[in-house]
Amino acid sequence: MNNxxxxxxxxxxxxxxxxxxxxxxxxxxxxxRQVRRxxxxxxxxxxxxGAPQYAGGVPQQPSYVDGGYAxxxxxxxxxxxxxxxxxxxxxxxPGGPGGGVxxxxxxxxxxxxxxxxxxxxxxxxxxTSVATYFWADSKLNRDVDLSKVIExxxxxxxxxxxxxxxxxxxxxxxxxxxxxxxxxxxxxxTDSMMILHTGSNxxxxxxxxxxxxxxxxxxxGSESGKVRPAMGANKLNAAYSIDGPTLLxxxxxxxxxxxIDHYVEIGFGGFANIVDAVGGVEMxxxxxIKDTKSGADLKKGKQTLNGEQALAFVRTRYALAxxxxxxxxxxxxFLSALANQVATPSTVLNPFKLYxxxxxxxxxxxxxxxxxxxxxxxxxWAMKGVSGGEGKSMNMPIAGNSAxxxxxxxxxxxxxLVQQLKNDEPVTVSSG
Numbered sequence: 001m002n003n004x005x006x007x008x009x010x011x012x013x014x015x016x017x018x019x020x021x022x023x024x025x026x027x028x029x030x031x032x033r034q035v036r037r038x039x040x041x042x043x044x045x046x047x048x049x050g051a052p053q054y055a056g057g058v059p060q061q062p063s064y065v066d067g068g069y070a071x072x073x074x075x076x077x078x079x080x081x082x083x084x085x086x087x088x089x090x091x092x093x094p095g096g097p098g099g100g101v102x103x104x105x106x107x108x109x110x111x112x113x114x115x116x117x118x119x120x121x122x123x124x125x126x127x128t129s130v131a132t133y134f135w136a137d138s139k140l141n142r143d144v145d146l147s148k149v150i151e152x153x154x155x156x157x158x159x160x161x162x163x164x165x166x167x168x169x170x171x172x173x174x175x176x177x178x179x180x181x182x183x184x185x186x187x188x189x190t191d192s193m194m195i196l197h198t199g200s201n202x203x204x205x206x207x208x209x210x211x212x213x214x215x216x217x218x219x220x221g222s223e224s225g226k227v228r229p230a231m232g233a234n235k236l237n238a239a240y241s242i243d244g245p246t247l248l249x250x251x252x253x254x255x256x257x258x259x260i261d262h263y264v265e266i267g268f269g270g271f272a273n274i275v276d277a278v279g280g281v282e283m284x285x286x287x288x289i290k291d292t293k294s295g296a297d298l299k300k301g302k303q304t305l306n307g308e309q310a311l312a313f314v315r316t317r318y319a320l321a322x323x324x325x326x327x328x329x330x331x332x333x334f335l336s337a338l339a340n341q342v343a344t345p346s347t348v349l350n351p352f353k354l355y356x357x358x359x360x361x362x363x364x365x366x367x368x369x370x371x372x373x374x375x376x377x378x379x380x381w382a383m384k385g386v387s388g389g390e391g392k393s394m395n396m397p398i399a400g401n402s403a404x405x406x407x408x409x410x411x412x413x414x415x416x417l418v419q420q421l422k423n424d425e426p427v428t429v430s431s432g
Contacts, residue, residue, distance in 0.1 A: 133373060139362035140376075142369045144245045144263045150220050150227070151250075155259040156422030158199030161379050162249060164240070164265040165192035165314070165331070190240040190248065191268075191315060192331045195258070196382060199424035203382035203391035205336070206417075207328035208252070210237035212396065213406035217254040222246045235406055245366075255409075258418050262375055263368040270364020271314075272307030277357040278341045280304040283313070283334060291316045310334060324407070328395055336387030343384045395431040 167189050193208040216231035216239050231242070239251040249260050266274075275281055282304045289298045296312035298305075305313060314331045317324060342361075347353050367376070385391045397413035417429040 136358055136362055137373050139359070140371065140373070141363075141366045142371060143366050144265075144368040145222075146246070146249060146260070146263065146368050146370070148220055148222055148225075148246050149250045149253070150218075151254075153253055153257050153259045155261065157424035158197055158421070159261045159375075159378070160258060160421070161196040161198075161262045161264055162252060162260045163194045163196055163335075163379075164190055164245070164248070164263070165271065166240075166265055166267050167191045190237040192328065193236065193248075193252075194328075194332065194335075195252070195256075195260075196379060197421045198378060198382040199421075201424060201426045203385050204421065204427050205332055205383065205386050205391065205393040207332055207393075207395045208236060209324045209328055209395065209398070209407050210235065211324055211407050212236040213402040213404065213408050214239075214251055214255045216242070216247070216251050219243065219247050219250045233402075233404065233406075256414065256418050258421060262371050262379070263366075264371070264376070264379065265366040266364050268311060270360065272311045273360040273364060274307075274342075274357065275305065275310045275338065276307040277360040278338070278347055278353065280306050281310060281334065281338050281341050283310075283337055285313075286330075289313070289316055291318055293318060310338075325395055325398070329393075332386075332393045336383050336393070339380045339383035340387045342380060392427055394427075394429075397429060397431055 190210055193210060195206045195208065197204045197206070212235065213233060214236050216234050218227060218230045220227050222243050222245075228243075236248075236251065240248040245263055245265065249263060252258070253260055282302060284302045285298050285300050288300050289296045291297075291312070294312045294315040294317070296309070296316045298309065298313060314327075314334050316330070317327045341347065342357060347357060365376075382391065386393050397410040397417065399408050399410040402408040413429050417427065419425075420427050420429065
């Protein structure tokens with residue numbers, strides 16, 4: 001049985017022109033099959049979201065006729081020509097909630113985001129600060145026990161620091177000693193000594209010339225614990241060389257009547273390392289200085305000194321007309337400038353500079369057992385104030401030379417000065 005529509009049967013082709021025909025006559029025009037669509041199904045019938053109505057459960061097939069396409073009255077329709085979008089009922093799009101309009105994404109909660117970000121930053125800052133504090137605190141060398149100092153004067157108002165620069169070569173290699181011109185002497189001696197008083201009337205920095213003529217009193221040995229007899233008149237720096245920091249504190253307190261609250265010491269190598277860690281310190285050199293013993297070779301004027309140059313500058317003695325007194329003034333100026341450099345935002349807020357500076361400084365410092373980081377910070381801040389003109393710097397008042405050639409203090413002025421410091425009063429005493 002042939003199911004082809006009429007006009008397509010092999011038997012009916014005849015001699016007409018067309019496929020498989022040898023005739024030269026063209027085939028007459030035929031009516032093209034047309035696809036006729038029935039009415040659009042109701043929602044849910046012709047789309048995948050609903051069940052189409054099939055006769056007998058099987059979709060009815062269209063019939064082809066020469067006159068066009070006859071579509072069953074209740075056949076399958078894809079819904080394509082109606083604009084229907086495939087999808088299940090109830091989903092986003094046509095047929096779902098909102099009539100096919102997508103709901104906009106909710107706006108971000110910026111206030112909440114800012115709060116969360118701020119909380120995270122504060123937490124990181126607190127954790128970092130606490131960790132830095134304990135790290136720095138652990139690096140302090142608390143080797144000086146001031147409880148071994150006997151017969152101490154009563155403490156006054158404010159805080160008094162005894163700041164000592166020693167000629168210690170500890171930790172320096174042979175090459176470092178040659179470069180820094182420190183020599184190779186064993187042991188250590190005081191190269192500079194200062195009293196820094198902090199209080200309500202601004203800081204006061206007082207240099208104690210190492211050749212000062214003082215009395216070394218009875219003292220308790222730092223190692224033996226035994227009481228040693230007084231040694232009489234001597235140079236101030238002899239006290240340190242005899243029994244170290246505790247005898248030096250004992251001698252200063254005995255000769256001034258001023259209570260020393262904290263002790264801070266730094267050696268040659270540590271001093272140079274701190275200067276290099278902060279990137280050098282700018283100084284206004286008062287005159288050309290050339291000293292073969294300290295290694296100083298500096299021209300007059302403003303310049304930035306590195307660690308080696310700075311150490312040579314503060315140690316220079318013989319190239320200055322005023323000898324030790326002028327040297328102590330230069331030491332005060334430089335230490336104040338160094339403290340000012342350390343306390344600048346470019347150092348404090350820059351971790352790449354702050355941590356090396358703290359590491360170099362804290363490793364090099366020797367302090368008393370009761371010294372804390374806050375005490376050390378207060379000391380540096382006070383020295384910064386001296387360089388900024390908020391305080392006063394001076395030498396211990398000198399009356400002249402003693403019988404043995406050492407510098408003799410002006411006892412009357414020293415008594416007034418100490419009384420003003422103990423009462424935390426403005427200092428009116430001058431060095432001359």
